[in-house]
Amino acid sequence: MISRIGVLLGKDVRILRRSPFLLAALILYPLAIALLVGLVARFANDRPRVAFVDLDELPEVLSVGGEDFNVDQVLRQVRAEVDLIPLSPEEADHRLANGEVVAQIIVPSGFASRLRGMVQSPTLILRATRGGLSGRVERQTEALVFNLNRLLQKAYIEANLEYVDLIRAGGDGSFLGNDVSIVGLQRAGEILGEIERDTDDPEIAAKASELRNFVREALLALDQSGASLRAVANPIELRLEDEGRRGFLLTAQVQAYALALTLAFLCILIAAAGIAAERDENVIGRLTRGLVRLGELIAEKISLAALLGLVFGLALALVFSAALALEGTSGQPWGRLPLLAVGLVLGGAAFGAFGVFLGVLAREARTASLVALLVALPIVLLGFLPEASVAPAAWVSNAFPFAHSVRLFESSLYDLSPWGTVAREAAWLAGLLALFAAGARFGVRRLLT
Amino acid sequence: MRAGETLALIGPNGAGKSTLLSILAGALAPSSGRVTAVEPPPRIGWLPQRPGLYGRLSARENLVLFAKLEAVADIPAAVGRLLALVALPDDRKPAAELSGGNQQRLNLAIALLGEPDVLLLDEPTAALDPTQRHALWTVASDVREHGGAVVFATQNLEELARVADRVAVLLGGELVFAGSIAEYERSPEADVFA
Numbered sequence: 007m008i009s010r011i012g013v014l015l016g017k018d019v020r021i022l023r024r025s026p027f028l029l030a031a032l033i034l035y036p037l038a039i040a041l042l043v044g045l046v047a048r049f050a051n052d053r054p055r056v057a058f059v060d061l062d063e064l065p066e067v068l069s070v071g072g073e074d075f076n077v078d079q080v081l082r083q084v085r086a087e088v089d090l091i092p093l094s095p096e097e098a099d100h101r102l103a104n105g106e107v108v109a110q111i112i113v114p115s116g117f118a119s120r121l122r123g124m125v126q127s128p129t130l131i132l133r134a135t136r137g138g139l140s141g142r143v144e145r146q147t148e149a150l151v152f153n154l155n156r157l158l159q160k161a162y163i164e165a166n167l168e169y170v171d172l173i174r175a176g177g178d179g180s181f182l183g184n185d186v187s188i189v190g191l192q193r194a195g196e197i198l199g200e201i202e203r204d205t206d207d208p209e210i211a212a213k214a215s216e217l218r219n220f221v222r223e224a225l226l227a228l229d230q231s232g233a234s235l236r237a238v239a240n241p242i243e244l245r246l247e248d249e250g251r252r253g254f255l256l257t258a259q260v261q262a263y264a265l266a267l268t269l270a271f272l273c274i275l276i277a278a279a280g281i282a283a284e285r286d287e288n289v290i291g292r293l294t295r296g297l298v299r300l301g302e303l304i305a306e307k308i309s310l311a312a313l314l315g316l317v318f319g320l321a322l323a324l325v326f327s328a329a330l331a332l333e334g335t336s337g338q339p340w341g342r343l344p345l346l347a348v349g350l351v352l353g354g355a356a357f358g359a360f361g362v363f364l365g366v367l368a369r370e371a372r373t374a375s376l377v378a379l380l381v382a383l384p385i386v387l388l389g390f391l392p393e394a395s396v397a398p399a400a401w402v403s404n405a406f407p408f409a410h411s412v413r414l415f416e417s418s419l420y421d422l423s424p425w426g427t428v429a430r431e432a433a434w435l436a437g438l439l440a441l442f443a444a445g446a447r448f449g450v451r452r453l454l455t
Numbered sequence: 456m457r458a459g460e461t462l463a464l465i466g467p468n469g470a471g472k473s474t475l476l477s478i479l480a481g482a483l484a485p486s487s488g489r490v491t492a493v494e495p496p497p498r499i500g501w502l503p504q505r506p507g508l509y510g511r512l513s514a515r516e517n518l519v520l521f522a523k524l525e526a527v528a529d530i531p532a533a534v535g536r537l538l539a540l541v542a543l544p545d546d547r548k549p550a551a552e553l554s555g556g557n558q559q560r561l562n563l564a565i566a567l568l569g570e571p572d573v574l575l576l577d578e579p580t581a582a583l584d585p586t587q588r589h590a591l592w593t594v595a596s597d598v599r600e601h602g603g604a605v606v607f608a609t610q611n612l613e614e615l616a617r618v619a620d621r622v623a624v625l626l627g628g629e630l631v632f633a634g635s636i637a638e639y640e641r642s643p644e645a646d647v648f649a
Contacts, residue, residue, distance in 0.1 A: 013523045021511045024549075288507040291482030292565070295501065297524040454483055 010298050014306040015313070018280060022314075033318055036271040039386070040264040056147075057098035057110040058090040062117040070121055070161045080157060088150070102133065109134035111147060121158070130154075163235045170231045191228070195221040261326050262416035263390070265319050266353065270386050270408050272318060273311035273354045275378045277361025281307045281446075282374035285453040300450045304443060307365075308358040315354020316347060323419075342419055345428065349414040356407035356435040359442035366449040410434040456573070456604045461595065463619035464608040470625040472608035473504055476575045479606065497603070500571030504578045504608075506562035510551030514543045514561045517550055518568065525569040537564040540594065542587070555582045563591060574598045576607035580614065592618055 022029055058081070068075045081090060091107060101107045112131040120128035132147045172179040176190020189197070195218055202214040284290040284303065294300055323346060361378055368374035389408040391399040403409040410431045417427035456462060464472045477483040479490060480501035508517045518534040527533045538545050541560035543553075550561060559582040566574065574595055580588045595605045595618070609615060615622065615636070622639040624632035632644045639645055 010524060013520060017509065017512065017520050020516070021509065024511050287509055288503060288505045289509060291477060291480070291503060292501065292507040292521070293524070295481035295499070297521070451484075 011302055011306045011309060014293075014298065014303070015309055018306070018310050019313070022276075032272045032275060033268065036268040037264060037322075039271075040260070040267045053085075053089045054108045055106065056088045056090055057093045057101060057107040059093060059095050059098045059110055059112045061095065061115050062113045064113060064118055068118055068121065070158060070165075075157065075161075080154065088147075109144075109147065111150070163232075166235060167232050170228050174225060174228050191221050191225050195225070258416050258420040259412075261323070261419065262412045264326075265322055265350070265415045266389070266408055266411035267386055268322055269315045269319060269350065269353050269357050269411060270382050271379075273315050273357035274361035274364065274382045275375055276314060277307045277311045277358040278365035278368065278374040278378035279371045280310060281362045281365035281450075281453070282368055282371040285369060286371045290453050294454065301447055304359075304362050304446050304450060307362045308355050308439070308443060311358020311361060312351045312355040315357065316350045319350035319354070320347060342424075345418045345424065346415065349411070349418050349428070349432070352432055352435045352439070353407060353411035353414065356411070356439040356442070359439045359446065360407060362446040363442045363449070366446045366452055369452055404434070405438075407435055407438050410438070456606065458602045458604055459599050460620050461599055461605040461607070461618055462621045462623060463615045464606060464623050464625060465610070465612075465615060466625035469627075471628040472625055473577050474628075475625065476501070476577050476606065476608055477503075479573075480575050497572035498569050499573045499575060500566040500569060500598075501575045502563055502566040502577060502579050504581075506550075506558040508550050508558065508561055508565060511549050513547045514538065514550060514553070514557075514564070515545055517561060518564060521565050521568050527568060533568065537567055540564065540567070541590070556584060556587065559583055560587060563594070567594065571598065572601075572603040574603065574605045574607075576605065578608055578610070580609075580611065 064077045066077060068077055090111070091101075093101065093107075093110075095112075098107065098110045098112075102110055110131075110133040112133065114129060114131060117128045117130070120126050130147075130151060132144065134144060134147075168179070172186075172188060172190070174191050176188050176193050178185065178187045180186065198214045198218040198221060202211045202218065205211050205214070281303070284293065290303070293303060298306075320343070323343065364378050364381060365371075365374040368377045385403070385406045385408050388399050388403040388406070389412055391403070400409070414428055414431035414435065417424040417431070421427060464475065466472055474483065478485050480499055481490075482501065482503075509520070512520065515534055515538065518537060519530055522530040522533055535545075541564045543557060543560050543564065550558060553561065559579075563579070566576075576591075576595070579591055583591060595607075599605055607618070619636060621633065621635055623630060624639070624644045632639065632642055634642070
């Protein structure tokens with residue numbers, strides 16, 4: 007049996023070697039799709055068009071807490087995340103209604119004066135459509151407000167610290183728009199010391215001493231106010247470090263998706279077209295009249311898919327590794343390649359079984375190729391949807407090998423302790439392989455008529 | 456079928472001649488009835504009407520592949536002998552690029568690989584030139600003379616009279632006549648297909 011499968015496998019490999027353009031297309035097509043999907047997922051709607059309605063007519067420079075803010079510069083930071091389009095309220099309403107912009111950010115009248123006053127928080131208004139990109143726009147607007155607050159809080163803190171300094175050292179200043187002249191805690195302490203020294207009344211001296219102690223404690227406490235205010239403003243501070251981070255295009259997840267995508271297209275198409283071609287070439291009858299069993303023919307096509315999955319998957323992993331080495335980041339852990347190889351064989355076989363099943367249903371090689379392509383694409387796209395967000399898609403996706411292959415490859419390559427995930431996903435793939443192979447065996451007689 | 460006999464299957468298109476040959480070859484399971492054979496079962500060579508071969512492989516590669524599956528003992532010798540027998544050039548040209556006649560020759564060579572006792576031929580001479588037709592019937596005659604049997608489906612009544620010992624007439628999947636050539640020529644079925 008093994009030798010018969012081997013003979014047919016050798017034949018198929020020889021035929022594939024004689025179709026370099028087909029093979030190249032089958033490799034490059036899924037890679038191109040993987041790249042495009044990755045780029046689309048990363049950059050599509052990355053900068054949604056958002057109307058900016060300035061009802062307050064913000065000045066070019068806004069002075070808050072003694073610090074000058076270049077409004078355009080602040081907005082430029084926001085533009086990295088959303089495409090802000092300055093519009094009149096009417097135009098913004100019109101464009102929001104017809105979908106040209108996904109949201110409006112409205113600066114209401116009195117925004118700047120409230121900001122300068124530093125007593126009441128001014129309000130920005132976000133008007134977004136429901137569904138679609140609204141969640142994304144909300145998050146980006148929150149990010150905008152967060153960034154603005156981060157810039158402003160520094161000015162607020164500096165302004166508050168000036169008040170604290172005024173209270174500590176005394177002198178002339180301004181508070182809530184009123185000019186004030188105060189003695190300050192330091193001078194108050196000195197005055198109390200003089201009273202304590204100069205008075206003959208022990209009761210007054212005791213009270214002055216008590217007040218001087220309070221002033222000293224207050225001064226000590228106020229000395230720490232700068233750090234306290236900053237700590238209150240930023241209970242948790244995020245520090246971004248750029249050292250050794252992997253480039254976006256070759257994250258572990260992207261590599262796993264690219265591998266699974268290549269396997270999905272390559273193995274499904276080859277297996278589907280391969281089994282149907284045996285009928286197209288009118289050979290299947292010749293084979294199955296005692297030379298090869300139908301089950302062996304199915305096993306051979308699945309083996310072919312597994313072999314192609316292994317060879318091209320490993321080649322792709324090596325290319326990724328080389329690309330990462332060129333980028334200066336560490337590539338795949340070489341010790342994990344055997345584990346990845348097992349996953350590639352299993353994934354390729356599961357995709358192959360699914361392909362054979364489709365080929366048996368389609369019966370003709372051309373139809374099988376088209377059906378395989380049409381079916382592979384949505385399966386792959388389903389696997390791209392986040393499991394936590396779109397649960398039904400995840401259920402459907404679990405019935406096909408793509409999502410399991412992605413998880414297996416990602417875990418094989420990068421998880422510190424991959425065994426649990428690898429075992430679970432390998433069991434899934436083996437189950438799907440058995441299921442689709444059984445379906446193909448059940449229907450393969452269709453090819454004989 | 457009896458040893459040393461040549462049986463012709465005739466009937467209009469769709470009568471079931473090719474289906475019957477596929478069932479006899481073991482390529483199709485009968486929907487009812489069964490095929491019985493003597494012990495040990497005879498080796499069967501099947502020549503389907505449409506050539507059954509891999510278009511991207513050369514003639515030699517096709518023969519080597521099927522020889523391996525047939526477990527032929529001396530594959531190079533068998534392949535060389537058959538290529539010479541059907542007069543096919545031993546080059547690397549893919550079978551898909553061969554002419555219709557040459558594809559049919561290769562089809563015949565594959566059928567002969569297992570040194571069959573029974574030769575099942577489905578419209579075997581349709582794409583062959585006179586020389587190759589003669590070569591084909593010489594091969595069939597060899598099989599018969601060595602105690603084998605030949606069954607062939609044909610629409611060519613001239614060939615029927617020249618080659619067949621017996622005739623079976625199929626009509627709509629039913630056997631409507633079976634007998635010798637002389638009996639057939641006297642039967643009403645002969646008028647139908649004349």
